[in-house]
Amino acid sequence: MAAPYGLRKIEAQLLSEGFDVSTVAPNHLKKYVGEAKVLGIHAMDPFGLGPASSTLASILKKEPFLAQYFRALLDSPEIRKAKKRGLRIIVGGPGAWQFRYRPKFVEEYGIDCIIEGEAEKVIGKTARAALNGETLPQYYEVGDKETPSLEEIPDIVGPSVNGLIEVGRGCCRGCEFCSVTLRPLRWYPYEKILREIDVNIKIGNINWSCLHAEDVMLYGSKNTLPNDEKLIKLHELVVKKCEGICWSHCSLAAIASKPKLFSKIAEIILQKQPWWGAEIGIETGSPDLVKKVMPAKAHPFKPEEWPEVVRTGMSLMQDNQLIPACTLIVGVPEETEDDLIKTIQLMDDLRDVRSLIVPLFFVPMGRLK
Ligand code: SF4
Structure with a gap:
C-alpha cells in the first residue's frame, strides 16, 4: 500500500527506534486499532482550511469534504471504543497547524498531542511518553534545534x-x-x-x-x-x-x-x-x-x-x-x-x-x- 511520504518518514523513524508500528489506511483501521496503544494520524488538511479547500468551500458554501471525512474518521465506532479504553492520539502532517484554530474539536475528540513541523527527532520521545501514560503537550511546535539534519532523516521503508x-x-x-x-x-x-x-x-x-x-x-x-x-x-x-x-x-x-x-x-x-x-x-x-x-x-x-x-x-x-x-x-x-x-x-x-x-x-x- 502506498502511504503519504511524510507518514512513511515517521514510520521509518519509529521502526529505527524499535517501536512496533503498522501503517494503515483509514478504511482498514478497524482491523488494527483494537490492539493499538497509540494512534498517529497524518493530517494533510483536516478542517479544509488549506488554500485550495477553503477557496472552493467559500465559493460552494459547503463544509469541505476533507473536514467531513476527518470528523467521520474520529467519530468512527472503532476509534471511539479504543479511546474509551485509553488509546492515545497523536496528530502531525502538513495540516497540523489547523488544530490551533479548532481547540474545541481537539478537546471533544480527545486528541492528546499535535506535532507541528519536521518530527523525526521528536516522534520517538512523544510516542514513548504516550505509551508510558505520561502527560503529553497538547501542541508541540518543533523548534530549530529539533529540526533534523540530513543524517538524522531516515530512508522510507514502504x-x-x-x-x-x-x-x-x-x-x-x-x-x-x-x-x-x-x-x-x-x-x-x-x-x-x-x-x-x-x-x-x-x-x-x-x-x-x-x-x-x-x-x-x-x-x-x-x-x-x-x-x-x-x-x-x-x-x-x-x-x-x-x-x-x-x-x-x-x-x-x-x-x-x-x-x-x-x-x-x-x-x-x-x-x-x-x-x-x-x-x-x-x-x-x-x-x-x-x-x-x-x-x-x-x-x-x-x-x-x-x-x-x-x-x-x-x-x-x-x-x-x-x-x-x-x-x-x-x-x-x-x-x-x-x-x-x-x-x-x-x-x-x-x-x-x-x-x-x-x-x-x-x-x-x-x-x-
Ligand atoms: S516555498 Fe519558498 S517560494 Fe514557495 S511560498 Fe514558501 S518561501 Fe515562497
Whole structure:
C-alpha cells in the first residue's frame, strides 16, 4: 500500500527506534486499532482550511469534504471504543497547524498531542511518553534545534503515494506567508534519493517518481541560482531508474535564470515521456506586492522584474513540454486594487500558455500567522 511520504518518514523513524508500528489506511483501521496503544494520524488538511479547500468551500458554501471525512474518521465506532479504553492520539502532517484554530474539536475528540513541523527527532520521545501514560503537550511546535539534519532523516521503508520522493527540504526565498521558509535548506545526496526510489519500485511496484522539493530546479544549490552539474546528474540518475518523472514544485525565477540548463533537463526527462508537470507559484502580477511579502521570489532577478520573469519562465515551460499547475494568491492583507489589476494584466499575457492557473484565497501561515 502506498502511504503519504511524510507518514512513511515517521514510520521509518519509529521502526529505527524499535517501536512496533503498522501503517494503515483509514478504511482498514478497524482491523488494527483494537490492539493499538497509540494512534498517529497524518493530517494533510483536516478542517479544509488549506488554500485550495477553503477557496472552493467559500465559493460552494459547503463544509469541505476533507473536514467531513476527518470528523467521520474520529467519530468512527472503532476509534471511539479504543479511546474509551485509553488509546492515545497523536496528530502531525502538513495540516497540523489547523488544530490551533479548532481547540474545541481537539478537546471533544480527545486528541492528546499535535506535532507541528519536521518530527523525526521528536516522534520517538512523544510516542514513548504516550505509551508510558505520561502527560503529553497538547501542541508541540518543533523548534530549530529539533529540526533534523540530513543524517538524522531516515530512508522510507514502504512505498509513497504517487511515487513521491523528497530531494530536499526548506526554501531560501523567505516569503512572509510561508512556514517552509522558516526551516533550514537541506538537499538529499543522490544515493539517498535512489535508495528511496528503489523502495517504491521494489515494494510498491511504482516505477515513476515525483521529485519533491519546494524548488526542484535548485537541487544542490545554496542560493537561488541552479547548480547545473548537480541538477543534470540527479535527472540522469533518476531517468535511468524510472519510467517517468514529474516535479512537485519549481520556481519561475530559477527556470528563467538558466534557460539552457532547463532545456537540458527537459531533454533528459522527455527521453521517456511526452510531457511532465509541476506546481508553480505565480501568486501575483504586482512587483509592489512581491517586494512587500515575497522579497526573494524573483531572485536572482529584481522584484520589479517579476512579471517579465513569469512571462519568460512560462514560455520556456511551453517550449519544453512542462505543463504547470499555477497558483495565484488573492487577498494578501497588503494587496491593493492596483496589485489586482496588474495580476489580471499578467493573466492576459499568459492566455496562450498551456497551463492550469488557479486563484486561491490567502491563508495566514508562516510569519503572517
Ligand atoms: S517560494 Fe514557495 S516555498 Fe519558498 S518561501 Fe515562497 S511560498 Fe514558501
